Amino acid sequence: MANNVNGFWCHGDQFCGCFSKVGLGQVKRLVFTTTCIFFFFFLFAAALVHLMYVPIIQRNPLPQMISSPQSSTTKHLTRIENLLNCSYLGLRQNCPNNNSSVFKPDELSTKTCPDYFRWIHNDLQQWKNSGITKNMIETGKSSAELRLVIVNGEVFLEKFGKPYQTRDLFTLWGILQLLKFYPGMLPDLDLLFFTGDKTMIKKIDYQEPNSASPPPLFHYCGEEDALDIVFPDWTFWGWPEVNVMPWEQMLSAIKNGNKRIKWENRVPYAYWKGNPYVSLERKDLRKCNLSDKYDWNVRLYKQNWSKENEEGFKHSKLEDQCTHRYKIYVEGVTWSVSEKYILACDSMTLMIKPRYYDFFSRNMVPMQHYWPIRNTNKCRDLKFAVEWGNNHPDKAQAIGKAGSRLIEEFLTMRNIYDYMFHLLSEYAKLLKFKPTIPSKAQRVCWETIASSKKLKGPWKEYMEQSMVKSPSDKIPCALPPPYEPQVVQAFLDTKEKITRQVEVWQTEY
Structure with missing residues (x-):
């Protein structure tokens, strides 16, 4: 008016x-x-x-690491989080029209993938008969943080939430490197991804006869009670927030660290270092530390990430932590990325019974790759395991070496990319619709991310280190067939039998 x-x-x-x-x-x-x-x-x-205006960040993504909101790490992270806001960067315009790389392998013959690739079939079994519909994707968006669509070799991203730190960026980076490693080979697909810790798609929610079909959701870990599709975690391309290098560089550093002290000359106790406050299991583990009254043969150290960040991570280097004969693996909120680093140390891994698994760990065998520890009697079990190992040094050393060898052989970057390739390819076969670009999605590509001026410090360094330089000279390994149900059951029974035998020893002790 x-x-x-x-x-x-x-x-x-x-x-x-x-x-x-x-x-x-x-x-x-x-x-x-x-x-x-x-x-x-x-x-x-x-x-x-x-x-x-594009919002940059609405909360401190590193509450345990950053002592001041004005710290350089916070400023770097704020800039870097913009990388996934594609409209801000104009990635749709800056990405090349097509991928100039051509896949021309020198070797056409191939070997069969490691056995743990068989779990790909199990993780997708839920949708084998029904297939995956567009409606399943739409209904699953509430459980996801990212929607990733690949059409004609081009990647499009839609974000729903605020992933912790830069897990989403490094996961996306890994997928973009896969497309460089095997250019033109990945089919069109449309998937949802969750980068948090807890499993999201619970089986119990879909057991009623009239229940809706569960949405497919990719995630870093799974459990018996969930349907999350397990995918390699972001740390294979680096975890700059805690100074963990990309996997190839990190594994090489740990192997060099292993050579500093021979197993027989290492400290004859069980070692663990980390954040004890993220789970009840870790809080309970603190009771086993050395005290005036008890010595459980365990040496536990609290990781102060805020102090480490301020001091340049001088006391948290993983390659400096292979000094004890025994190392403890205990889950955090759920599964922990520390598992592969602990196993790589040549020390006998004392694994407190895990509830969750990642993409490779389901093929590990107790007393061959690790020593099983009960949740209910940690301190006594740990003490017995250390005494057993010190009394049987050859056997304890052999278990430690086997665990490290498994990590080194299972987790080559070629195997990582082959696993991703087969998982995404098998998933794409289940789609009952032709993937199209969502209206709110933006195109992303490695060229724009790598050249961005917002990429600073270790974030840029780790991406440069983990960048695929050229397409593979070999075709992917051949995906083995799924495990027969009776084979899976027999394998689980064998693991349970071995674990129960160790529990008998522990109880007698």
Whole structure:
């Protein structure tokens, strides 16, 4: 509604236009006209800024690491989190129209993938008969943080939530490297991803006869009671927030660290270092530390990430932690990425019974790759395991070496990319619709991320280190067939039998 304000006609609470009232003097009209024009352009600029504004970060993503919101790490992370806001970077315009790399392998013959690839079939079994529909994707968005669509070799990303730290960025980076490793080979697909810790798609929610079909959700870990599809975690391409290098560089550093102290000369106790406050299991483990009353043969150390961040991570290097004959693995909120680093240390891994698994750990065997520890009697079991190992050093050392060898052989980056390739390819076969680009998705590509001026410090360094330099000279390994149910059951029974035998020893002790 028009209102007369000081002799000028203006419309509404927000400026729409001003017109001088007929009969006013020339000077007054000029002054107010100039004011109106200035006000108009001011509001126009404000509206333009509002439309172009892209929120950067609304919470501190490193509450345990950053002592001050003005720290350099926070500033770097804020800039880097913008990398996945594709509209901000204009990635749709900056990405090349097509991938210039061509896959021309020198070797056409191939070997069979390691046995743990068979779990791919099990993880997708839920959708074998029904297939995966567009509606399943839509209903699963509430459990996801990312939607990743690949069409004609181009990657499009839609974000629903705020992933912790830069897990999403490094997971996306890994997928982009897969496309460089095997250019033109990955089929079109449409998938949902969750980068948090807890499993999201619970079996119990879909057991009723009239229940809706569960949505497929990719995740870093799984459990017996969930349907999450297990995918290699982000740390294979680096975890800059805690100074963990990409996997190839990190494994090489740990192997060199193993050579500093021979197993027989290492400290004859069980070692663990980490954040004890993220789970009840870790809190309970603290009771086993050395005290005035008890010595459980365990040495536990609290990891102060805030202090480490301030001091440049001088006391948290993984390659410096292979100093004890025994190392403890205990889950965090769920599964922990520390598992592979602990196993790589040549020390006998004392594994407190895990509830969760990652993509490779289901093929590990107790007393061959690790020593099993009960949840209910940690301290006594740990003490017995250390005494057994010190009394049987050859056997304990052999278990430690076998665990390290498994990690080194299972987790080559070629195997990681082959696992990703087969998992995504088998998943794509289940789609009952042709993937199309979502209206809110933006195109992303490795060229734009790698060249971004916002990529600073270890984030940039780790991406450069983990970048695929050229396409593979070999075709992917051949995916083995699924395990027969009776084979899976026999394997689980064998693991249980071995574990129960160790429990008998522990109880007698």
